[in-house]
Amino acid sequence: MSIESWIEILRISLRSRNKTFLTGFILMMFAISLAIIGVYLTPYDPTKSYVVIDGKRFDIQPLLPPGSKMIVETSSGNITLIFYLGTDQLGRDVLSRVVAGARFVLLVAFIATALSSLIGIILGLISGYAGGLTDRIISLVMDAMYAFPGLILAIAVAALIGVGIINMALAIAVVYIPSYFRMMRGVVLSIKSLSYIDAVRLMGAGSFRILFRHLLPNALYSVIAVLPINFADAIITEAGLSFLGLGIPPPTPDWGFDLNRGQKFFVSGYWWIGAFPGLMIIITVLGFLLLGEGLNDILNPRRSVR
C-alpha cells in the first residue's frame, strides 16, 4: 500500500465530517505533537529535582500545588520559577514529566502495534491460504494465546526479557498478534475462493505472488480501522505494565510508573501528582480509539454497529 493511498484515506476521512473521527484526530494530534515538540517547550528537566542557574544549583520543593511560584536569588537578581502543574513527591516539575512521558508511551505503542500487526498479518495470510494441518496448528496456538489474559502474558514476557523500550514493545506485541491473525485469516478465507484469485492462478502466478500481490493488498483495508484501536489498547497495556514497574527504569518519565510511585500522595490529597499523568493516558487512548471507531464507520459503513 502506497503513501498516496494512506493520504487518500486520510483525506476522505477528514472530509466525511464524521464527529467521532474528527474528535479522535484532534486528540491524537495533540498527543503526537506533545511527543514530538512538547519536550522542547517545557521549562524544566523532567528527570531532575533541581534547576541550575548560572552554575548554581537550586533544589525544587516537592509537592508544590499547581501554579506555585518559587523565587530563587541569583547573582543577576531574583528569578521566579513557575510550576504550572505543580511538582511531584521528589520535587520534579509535573508538567515537564507529563509532556516528556508522551514520547516514550507513543514510541512503545507504535513499535508494539507495528510488530504485532506485521507478525499477525503474515501468520494469518499463511494460515488462511495454506489451510489443512498448517492452518489447524497455527490457529490452535493463536486461539490459546487469544484466550490467555493479555496483560498477564505481557507481564510474563516483560518480567523475563527485562525493561527498556524495545523489550516492552515486544512484550506488548505478543498480546495483539492473535487479533491480527484472526482477522487476516478470516479475510483471506473469504477472498481466496473468489474467481479473480482463480484467474490469477490460471495465469500461472505462484503462491508467493498470489499471497503478497493479490491477497494482502485487498485484505489490508480491513486491518486499517483496527490499527488505531489496537494502538489505543497497546497504550493501556503499556500503562499497566509500567504501573507494575515493568516499564523503563526510572527516572525516565512514564505516566504509568509515575502513578505507581505517586499513589500514596495522590490518594491522600496531592491530586495533581496523579491527575495529570492519568488524564494524559485517557486523552491519548481516547484519541486513537475514537479515530479508529470513526475510521470504521467511514471505511466499512455496513459493518458499523449503530
Place this chain on the structure above:
Amino acid sequence: MGEKISLKTYILSRILITIPMIFILLTIVFIVMRALPGDPVSMLEGKDIPEEVLARRRAELGLDKPLYIQYISYISSVLRGDLGVTALEKVPVAQYIAMRLPATVELAISSSIIAILIGVFLGVVASFFKQKYLMPLARIYSSIVFSIPVFYLGLLFQASLGVGIGLFPTGGRVSPLNDIVLSEAPVRTNFVIIDSLLVGRPDIILDFLSHIILPSLTLGIYLSSIFARVTYLSLQEILSQEFVVAARSRGLLDSIIIWRYGVRNVLIPLTTMAGLQIAALLGGAVLTETVFSWPGIGSLVYEGILKRDYALVQGVVTIYAFIVAVTNLLVDIIYAYVDPRVRF
C-alpha cells in the same frame, strides 16, 4: 431421553478438547518463561548477584538443562501439582497460590455482578431511548471506560470515596484485627464469608463487604462496557423480530416488550460473555488487586516481580492457564445447557 445422552456426549467431547487446550497453554507459558531470549534468573534475581549464586539458582530451577528436558520436567511436574518452591522462603508455590486464590475468586464474583448490573442497565436504557438523544450515551460510556486504565480508576476511587470522604477502606480484605480473628479458624477456607461463619463472627462479613466494594466497583466498571454492548446489540436483534413487531401492533408498551421479551432472551449471550471475559477479568484483577492490596493471585504476580521470584511468577502464570481452560469449558457446558441449539 435422547437429548440427555447428547448433552452428556457433548460435555464429554468438550472435556476431551480441553486437554490439548491445556497442553497448548502450558506450552505457551513454557515458551514465554523459558525459551525466550534473556536469562530469567539474572533478570529476575538481579544483575549484581555473583555468578556462582545465579548458577546454583539456575540448577535448582533446572534451567541449566537442555530445553526439551526442561519442557518434559515442567509439564510433568505441573501435572503432578508441583509448581516449585519460592526463592526466599522455600515454600511450595502451589501452597501460596491455594492460599491466595479465594480472594481473587471473591473479587471476580463481586465485580462480575457489578459489571452485569451496570451493563444490563445501560444496554436497556440505550435500547429504550433508541430514537432520542440518550442513544449515543452508551457508546460514549464504553469509549471512556475503555480509555481509563483500570488502576487509575482504582486510584480515583481511593482518592475520592476512600481517603477523601473516608467512606470505605482503601486496602486489604478485612481490618487487621479481624484478620487475626479469622486466622484462628479451626479450618481455614480463605473465603472470608465462610471463615467468619466458622469462627462464629458473622459481623466480619460486613467489614469484608466494606473492603470489597471499591475494588469490585473498579473492576466491575472496567468490565461493564462489554456487557452494555452485548445487551444493547442482542436487544436490538430481538426487538427487530416478528414476534416483537406483533406484540407492538397489539399495543404493548415498549417498556413491557423490552422487559418481557428482550431482557430474558439477553441472558444467554450475557452468560457466555461473562465467561469469555475471564481473560479481561484476570488481567484487570492483577492491577486492581495491586492498587487495593487485595491478597489474591493477581497481586501475587506483582509481589513475584518485586521479589524477583522466578518460580512464583511462573507458578501463578501456569495457574492462569488452567483457570482460562477450565472457564472456557464451563462456559461451553453452561451454554449447551441453556441453549440446546448449540449442540446440534
